[in-house]
Amino acid sequence: MPRKCHAQVTRRAVSLAGGTALVLTLTGLAAPAAPAAPPAGPPTAPDGAAPAAGAPAFAAGWAHGRDLHRQTLPAGDGWASADGGTTGGAAADAAHVHTVTTWAQFRAALAAGDGPRVIRVVGTLDATEGGCEVFEAPGYDFDRYLAAYDPAVWGYEKEVSGPQEDLRAASAKNQERAVKAYVPSDTTIVGVGRGAGITGGSLQIKDADNVIVRNLTLESPLDCFPQWDPTDGATGAWNSEYDSMVVYNSTHVWIDHNTFTDGRHPDSTLPRHYGELYQRHDGELDIVRGADLVTASWNVFADHDKTLMIGNSDSAGPTDRGRLRVTLHHNLFTHVVERAPRVRFGKVDVYNNHYVVSRDGYAYSFGIGAESQLVAEKNSFRLPEGVPAGRILKKWKDAPVTVAGNHVNGRPVDLLAAHNARFPDEALRADAGWRPTLRTRVDHPGVLPALLAHHAGAGRLR
Template structure:
């Protein structure tokens, strides 16, 4: 198969493109191109109905190989909804120029800290004024630069074992039929978090940008990716006003009427608020009957919470491995507004002193099905232990539906070894 290499002209624009053939045509007997892989039938909610093929049927002129963030955005901006494949080589850095490239004229972080110091501003009202306006303008500039919008009928796939994106946010918004595979996605670092003195008793820094957002889209397959905070874990971030200067949001959000999503064989690592399905209790008008998501054979390691947190959706979580951090752990499964979560045959590795009752968290009254799960190699009834450990947060049994779209189901005893060795970027088979 021929490949097209996409070159962006200029440091920050891609309005002029040069397309050149960089690879030979495919020959008989050649190994199948993983970029042409489609989601197997029966593999989670994304296989429902028309299934998910992404750009598998792309003609050679719509197959792009990109090596920079600007080239990626340009490839995705090529007009038309005919199938396209975008192959990522190496690591694309969306913020290579640094935070200063986004700063509005006159913004001064030291001035910001002085203006909104709780000793001066207090905790009763949200911040406002010139420096907050300039912070917001700077944040807007960063947002425009680091977001890449994925069209319908697209496959984005990493080439080899070291392909990925640093500091960028893939936006799968209002489209159908998308495949994202074999990328290491280092969480965007928000250069301009907002101080909210009214958030909790002592205020908090709030940030934007997820590594990937599925927003109002359908038939999305997210497979063999690694989501991580990379070089900037929360432990490396400073504190101001006595609070963590939080520069991370989520790793993956599936929100605003998104539907029919399968996330398989991914690694979600070293993060706080990791994976949210449904972003608001008041979004029933758009989310009710949607947010159908399957999570299987994923590794969640050293994540604090939201693995996932669920509202409204029928969410099937099976055959995942959860390696819980030794400190700071909040919960794995967040049971939220009108959710119907089924969690079966997962494996949990808990440190000493962490009870299995914490795996479930009740946010709102909603039924949940748990069956066949293992904790530290032994069968545990997650619902029973939660209700015994947290009698003030009793959860109801039976999510009210039975998943059938399961391509393979493994014994929970085999899950840790299987998932730990096969999930994540660079491990396509």
């Protein structure tokens, strides 16, 4: 979307939203102040500061008394506030405010004409309520698939091919057409109340500008037709499609107060075939292919393996250099295995998040990838016995990283020093080379466990 048009939407949305943003000066650098909606999180004091006189007490209903679907990203709140800010569909007229209760209604509202729109989600929208059977191509049979590509018959040297693979691919295409929902520019999607969400669907924010998604529980889609790849690793692997949300070549995206979860189908419930986990999940949130200016705040990411990826290929420099600028703040990561986040290329600000780590299966939290510039400050980690702080960082490629003020089990820990001491052959370099300025509030890491347990995720905005 041209920036001139985006600025016009911004001005109109500001006049509709009203209010004044809480913008605090950090390390001597002030975020630009402008009229905006109230902050999405609780108005408590920044780290080391006393609450302002007369500051309102925080409650889960911070947005109560305002039209939630008209709220816009506060000024200075992360990368999505840069270059005109993010207003979503706040400027929509009454004819373009849709209330939906089914997946079909939701997709129809996304496709209904041009211009700003609001979609209010009531209840849970099920993208696969008919089950996997409705997507099966005639002749596809999973038992025949297993028999055809059994490594004892097929081996591990070549990728699968033949009639059953062709039918699997055709079935997968049927599912893809049904479960992907494409979100256009100038759109706000907001859940109504505590029980709003999507199961089985994949939100595709692709080639868009100015999108807001809030207050939804997103249950990770189940791939009905994972593909067996005998060449993936020494013993092969099952590979699946469909993230809960993908931000693809899009700008100005605010993802706030959502819950991303495997829900009823955690990996622990999945079977094994050929000795490998029959993996039916992909990622929870991917920000890729030239996406830029994204803020993800006050979300919960729970019980998942490959959680949050920023940049999906080391070879994507031509599209990703100078982009993939993302802020992650006040998010709660519980029992996730890896990618929280994994970063390539982007200037990524990760602060005031809390991580609850499981003993079994944990790989790492911060993945340092090709040309990444990650700043991770004032985060909190709860590690079980036997999981050392040196595992929080993971070096995928040589790139500098800034870590400061992080706490592990209630105490300050230098994550970089801990990593380099544990993995001297994979030592990371200090100083990402930039300093974040777009922060509206910074809390002491010690308050994060309780703060986020009570106020992050879906159902907090009413």
